[in-house]
Amino acid sequence: MTTINELIDISPSDELLDEFAKREIRRAILSAVAIPGYQVPFGSREMPVARGWGSGGLQVTLAVVHATDCVKVIDQGDDDGVNAVNLRRLITSSTGASETSVAAEATIVQSRHRIPEDGLDDKSILVLQVPVPEPLRGVERDMRELARMHAEADYSRMWVSLYEDKVRNGLITQTTGYPCHVNGRYVVATTPIPRWDIPRLHDSSFLTLFGAGREKRIYAIPPRTEVKPLTFDDVPFEVERADGARCSLCNSDDAFLVSLPNSPVWMCSDTDWCRRRRELTR
Amino acid sequence: MFNSKSSSEMTHVALNSRQSSLVFRALLQSLASPGETFSLPAELCSAVPARALPLLALVDIETTFCAPEDADLELSVASLTGSRVVAPELAQFALCATPPSHTFVSRLQRGNASQPERGCKLIIGLHPDVAVASVTLSGPGVRPGTTIAADSQLSSFIAARNTVVAEPPSGIDCWFVSPDGRLVGLPRTTRAETR
Amino acid sequence: MGYVSARGGLGAIRAAERLVRRLRVTSESSWLEEDQILEKLRLLVDRVMGEAGLWAPRLAAKALRQSEGDATEAVHLLRAYRSTLPRVSYSEVADADHVRVVRRIVPAFQRVPGSQLLGRSIDYTARFLERQSDDLAREEAEKMRAGTTTEVNEAPDSSGHESDDLSRSPKRLLEMLREMDLVVDRRLTDDPEPFDITRTPARPPAPRSALLSSMTRADTGALVNQWYRNILGPDGYLHEVTLGEVRHGSLSVNVTHPVTGESVNVTDVRVTEVEAIEDLEGIDEDRTRFDVGYGLCLGHNERKAIAMANLDIACHRDGGRTQLEQSLLLTTDALDSAGFLEHLKLPHYVTFRSMIERKIAVRKARRRDDD
Numbered sequence: 031m032t033t034i035n036e037l038i039d040i041s042p043s044d045e046l047l048d049e050f051a052k053r054e055i056r057r058a059i060l061s062a063v064a065i066p067g068y069q070v071p072f073g074s075r076e077m078p079v080a081r082g083w084g085s086g087g088l089q090v091t092l093a094v095v096h097a098t099d100c101v102k103v104i105d106q107g108d109d110d111g112v113n114a115v116n117l118r119r120l121i122t123s124s125t126g127a128s129e130t131s132v133a134a135e136a137t138i139v140q141s142r143h144r145i146p147e148d149g150l151d152d153k154s155i156l157v158l159q160v161p162v163p164e165p166l167r168g169v170e171r172d173m174r175e176l177a178r179m180h181a182e183a184d185y186s187r188m189w190v191s192l193y194e195d196k197v198r199n200g201l202i203t204q205t206t207g208y209p210c211h212v213n214g215r216y217v218v219a220t221t222p223i224p225r226w227d228i229p230r231l232h233d234s235s236f237l238t239l240f241g242a243g244r245e246k247r248i249y250a251i252p253p254r255t256e257v258k259p260l261t262f263d264d265v266p267f268e269v270e271r272a273d274g275a276r277c278s279l280c281n282s283d284d285a286f287l288v289s290l291p292n293s294p295v296w297m298c299s300d301t302d303w304c305r306r307r308r309e310l311t312r
Numbered sequence: 313m314f315n316s317k318s319s320s321e322m323t324h325v326a327l328n329s330r331q332s333s334l335v336f337r338a339l340l341q342s343l344a345s346p347g348e349t350f351s352l353p354a355e356l357c358s359a360v361p362a363r364a365l366p367l368l369a370l371v372d373i374e375t376t377f378c379a380p381e382d383a384d385l386e387l388s389v390a391s392l393t394g395s396r397v398v399a400p401e402l403a404q405f406a407l408c409a410t411p412p413s414h415t416f417v418s419r420l421q422r423g424n425a426s427q428p429e430r431g432c433k434l435i436i437g438l439h440p441d442v443a444v445a446s447v448t449l450s451g452p453g454v455r456p457g458t459t460i461a462a463d464s465q466l467s468s469f470i471a472a473r474n475t476v477v478a479e480p481p482s483g484i485d486c487w488f489v490s491p492d493g494r495l496v497g498l499p500r501t502t503r504a505e506t507r
Numbered sequence: 508m509g510y511v512s513a514r515g516g517l518g519a520i521r522a523a524e525r526l527v528r529r530l531r532v533t534s535e536s537s538w539l540e541e542d543q544i545l546e547k548l549r550l551l552v553d554r555v556m557g558e559a560g561l562w563a564p565r566l567a568a569k570a571l572r573q574s575e576g577d578a579t580e581a582v583h584l585l586r587a588y589r590s591t592l593p594r595v596s597y598s599e600v601a602d603a604d605h606v607r608v609v610r611r612i613v614p615a616f617q618r619v620p621g622s623q624l625l626g627r628s629i630d631y632t633a634r635f636l637e638r639q640s641d642d643l644a645r646e647e648a649e650k651m652r653a654g655t656t657t658e659v660n661e662a663p664d665s666s667g668h669e670s671d672d673l674s675r676s677p678k679r680l681l682e683m684l685r686e687m688d689l690v691v692d693r694r695l696t697d698d699p700e701p702f703d704i705t706r707t708p709a710r711p712p713a714p715r716s717a718l719l720s721s722m723t724r725a726d727t728g729a730l731v732n733q734w735y736r737n738i739l740g741p742d743g744y745l746h747e748v749t750l751g752e753v754r755h756g757s758l759s760v761n762v763t764h765p766v767t768g769e770s771v772n773v774t775d776v777r778v779t780e781v782e783a784i785e786d787l788e789g790i791d792e793d794r795t796r797f798d799v800g801y802g803l804c805l806g807h808n809e810r811k812a813i814a815m816a817n818l819d820i821a822c823h824r825d826g827g828r829t830q831l832e833q834s835l836l837l838t839t840d841a842l843d844s845a846g847f848l849e850h851l852k853l854p855h856y857v858t859f860r861s862m863i864e865r866k867i868a869v870r871k872a873r874r875r876d877d878d
Contacts, residue, residue: 048593049329050372054706056336057370057404061429063343064485064499066452070429073706076586081846083853094340096333106857110516113853119517143857152345161850173710173833181425200872205861213452213501215481222858237344244843246708252344252453270864288860299857373594374706 046124047092051075055093055248059239062250067216069163069180074246084117084142086243087159091140094155094239097126102136107144107286107299114142131302143206145227147285147303150236152253158221160242163249165209165219185217188260196265208267211258212251225259226269226286232257272296280307326392327368331356335369342487342497347449347458350495357493363437364389366487367407370433371395377405380416404430409437411469417476420484428481431500438466438488451502460496462506470504477501531575544568553777553806554578558841559585560705560724562760562776562805579726579841586842599761599770603780603803607675608756615749615784621677626755680751681782681799691787691798693823711832718822718835722815723804726841730814733834737821743829745821751782751799755807779808783816789824798823 047055051073058072077085095101103118105111109131117140122129130136133149142159150156169187170176179185188209195202206222210231220228221240231238231251238251251257259267275296276283285303287296298304327335334353342350352365360368364385371377373394379386380400385407390397400406400419408416412434423430441463447470449458462470466488477483483500498504545552545568555567559582566585574580610626613619625631637644684690702709702717709717722730736742757777761770783800787793800820802812818835825831838844 045329046587046591048591049332050374050593051590052329053332053370053372054374056340057375058429060339060343060370060433060485061431063340063453064431064483064501065428065481066501068428068481071708071710074708075590075705076583076842077590078587080583080849081843082848082850083846085846094337096337097330106854108854111854112516112519115516116520119520142853143855161847172830173837174712174827177426177710199869200876201868203865203869205865206858222855224857224861237340244847254454255452268868270861272864286857288856299860 044124045092046077046120047075047089051089052093055089058248059090059093059250062239062248063237063252065216066252066255067212067218067249069242069247069249072246072248074243077243078120079117081244082161083113084140084159084243086241086246086248087140087142087157088117088120088241089243090157090239090241090248091121091138092125094157095121095125095127095138099125099127099137100130100135101127102130102133102139102146102302103141104139104144104146104300104302105142106288107141107146107303108301110301132306133302143222143224144286144299145223145230147298147300150230150234152235154236156236156238158223158238158240160219160221160240160247161244162207163219163240163242163245163247165207165217180216183215185260188217192260193262196262201268202261202265209260211256211260213255216249217260218249218251224270224286225267228257228259228267228269277304277307280304280311282307327356327365332369335365338495339366339369339487339497342495343485343499344453344497346451346454346497346499346502347460348455348496350497352489352493352495354493357491361385361437362491362493363407363409363435363489365493366435366489367395367405368393371405375404376402377407378403379407382407382409400432403432406432406434407437408434410439411436411465412472414468414472414475417469417472417484420476422476422479422482422484424482428483431482432484434484434486436469436486436488438490440490441465445506448505448507449498449502450505453499454502460504467506470506473498474504531573539572541565541568541572544571550807551576551578554727554808554811555581555585557805557808557811558582558724558726559589560805561585561589562774579845582841583846596762596765598773599763601758601760603758603778604679605676606754606756606758606778606780608677608754610753610755611677612753613680613751614753615680615751619677619680620683675756679782680784684751684784684797684799689797691793691796693798709836711830711836712827713832713836715819715823718832719801719803719815719819721836722802722818722839725811725815725835725839726844727808727811727814729839729841729844730818731810733839734814734817737818737831742834743821743825743831745817748783748785748800748817748820750813750816751784752780753809753813754780755809756780777806779804779806779812781809781812781816783813783820785820785824787824792824 054073058070062070074086075089077088079085079088101118101121103114105114108114118129121127133139133146137153138155138157139146140157145156164176166176166179166188169191192202206224207220208225208228209217210220210228212218234253237253240249261267275287277287277298278295279297282298285298285300288299289296338350338352352362356365367377367389371393375395376398377395378397378400379389386397389395400416406420420432420434421430443461444464445462445467447460447462473486477500480500485500486498488496545564551571552564552567555571555578556562556564567581570581570584573584608624610628611624613623681690702714702720704717704720709721737745738747757775759772760774760776761772764771781802785798785800787796787798798820800816802815802819804812804815822832822835
């Protein structure tokens with residue numbers, strides 16, 4: 031008979047989640063992969079990072095990661111941002127996984143608001159941190175109605191809202207977190223990744239998991255799955271571009287760039303990609 | 313950690329944190345790449361019936377399961393994990409030693425449009441016999457050209473399974489496990505056509 | 508130099524942690540002991556335990572010291588610690604009828620069986636800020652401690668009579684109202700498992716147990732605010748109810764021993780419990796009876812339990828007509844709200860870049876239309 035002590039011993043004391051919390055998250059992840067785009071409810075334990083700061087992404091990573099994994103953690107594409115550093119050290123110190131900044135070396139990439147420019151393949155798992163998992167929040171506030179809309183695949187209010195946007199502004203003004211149709215069934219919130227990254231979700235070689243800790247939902251886009259941004263036949267989906275913009279460090283114009291305020295100086299948001307590009311051209 | 317005993321003699325064996333993690337990763341990968349073969353850790357398969365590993369890794373005091381026609385294994389899994397044995401109609405997880413009948417498959421929970429995640433997760437032991445059919449797979453995660461070689465029992469199971477997943481998003485999700493720990497996943501979204 | 512977010516990585520974080528820790532532990536004043544927090548700031552300790560949903564007074568005291576008095580931060584520390592603990596058992600049902608009261612008031616009646624017990628309450632003391640010097644205050648305290656006055660924990664009941672029938676677990680007012688057939692009977696005939704919000708997130712429509720458990724560990728201010736908004740009307744409209752009971756007392760928590768099968772006491776918790784008597788006057792309600800709302804929270808926290816009882820009955824009467832249930836289930840957790848609010852401090856420059864790009868695109872589109 032298993033003693034209470036044995037049960038407790040199953041959860042090593044330096045871990046952030048007990049074994050049974052991990053199992054619950056794993057069951058939710060499997061459901062999410064089996065139903066692409068559907069927001070699976072889960073218990074969502076409190077983590078050493080606050081709600082809204084990646085507690086969901088962290089729980090997903092902790093449920094998935096093994097001591098033999100190599101983990102990359104980025105925020106806005108940057109491995110060295112303080113929040114990414116904090117999450118990465120929490121993960122590696124509590125699980126023994128190794129770390130890297132090179133996406134191609136990582137088996138798990140946890141990210142806030144970016145997909146790495148390259149390096150993800152069928153050995154990779156991308157974990158995106160999700161502030162708001164509900165793509166229809168802007169057109170509907172009542173959660174009972176939102177549940178019905180997803181259950182019945184009734185996304186008409188979303189389409190109307192996009193149409194009104196187009197009519198009023200001449201184009202669709204959605205910025206990041208562009209709503210997408212997954213596997214022809216569920217509309218998802220793609221998290222605030224830029225439109226630049228959206229095409230990489232479609233027919234990808236890697237598995238993407240989405241963790242929303244505060245709202246307690248997990249969803250997934252398996253590899254080789256259809257992901258279509260919501261738009262109209264006569265309104266092409268547009269990514270962020272600035273004419274003539276190039277990274278001032280590596281000179282590329284084929285990565286997502288960010289700039290200084292009121293300045294013509296641009297930089298790659300994916301700092302490791304930029305570093306490798308610079309090393310190549312040296 | 314494990315004794316090489318039959319399932320009826322397993323009394324002190326539960327998967328630890330590391331082992332559960334390895335088994336889960338194989339289950340995850342196989343569901344994300346339906347029809348492809350993955351491996352459960354070899355050292356675990358020699359001591360425990362390989363088909364029991366997914367349950368030992370995933371279930372606990374807050375889940376329900378059934379392992380009909382396998383009373384010893386059912387009792388073992390229940391006592392090792394704390395998971396509750398219930399009728400197939402109520403089970404979140406089901407474990408079958410061989411591909412089950414159409415009748416059994418129809419009894420399993422499929423969830424519904426509001427709660428598709430309630431669909432049963434079914435683990436099936438496979439002792440591959442002579443292949444009589446080739447099942448072509450397509451859908452999310454499936455690499456083009458993926459097929460499963462099926463003997464007659466598996467073919468009938470797949471026909472039954474197809475009726476149960478005919479109304480997405482509800483349905484059941486399956487894993488096939490051979491005695492040497494080879495694992496193949498078949499989520500409800502995969503279209504399986506038998507030739 | 509290009510656009511740089513808060514960088515500097517591990518070095519920066521470690522430096523920040525050293526700063527926090529140094530000021531917290533090495534400042535001029537003497538070490539803040541757990542006992543001091545437990546005894547002298549007991550209401551804060553109780554509030555934190557209630558919002559964390561964890562009965563652990565000494566840990567709550569440690570958390571408050573570590574958080575430098577930030578109650579929400581202390582709640583976070585406790586809940587994150589709780590996440591590392593496996594659940595090894597379920598308690599037996601703890602019947603609130605067995606609460607051993609140290610305070611019990613019944614505003615609905617002047618006198619009640621089992622007595623009004625004012626207990627240790629500041630409700631009727633005058634709010635004068637005591638401004639004497641620290642030294643003088645300490646002197647007075649020393650005198651009182653050394654003196655022969657015995658602390659009276661109980662006051663005679665409000666009618667001035669000594670209570671002959673003072674009971675530690677007095678009969679509930681609700682029971683008496685039932686005997687008078689003045690209450691709508693909403694008792695269940697089945698015995699459903701309570702909803703576990705720590706394992707399944709609750710969304711409307713949710714069972715009452717989900718609503719009550721969400722409120723029991725809600726932020727105190729959030730519940731008070733929800734109640735007040737609904738009284739004044741910007742959100743909805745409730746009217747004030749008469750309170751049936753306010754109780755503060757201790758309750759035994761037992762588990763069944765896994766081997767012997769006997770009931771074993773694992774701890775005694777203190778709770779605050781409130782019943783709110785609602786005067787039914789809606790068109791489809793029973794005008795000849797009252798209905799009752801229930802509030803219970805860990806520790807001594809009357810305003811929270813009162814708000815909770817009011818909101819429980821309000822939500823029941825609302826019957827899903829408005830989004831009151833959604834507000835209560837989803838906007839009252841201290842960590843969810845504060846965490847999400849403060850996450851705005853995180854870098855958002857990818858989103859900002861994308862927003863600027865769209866603004867420029869809209870201007871271009873307008874110029875095209877004008878041409």
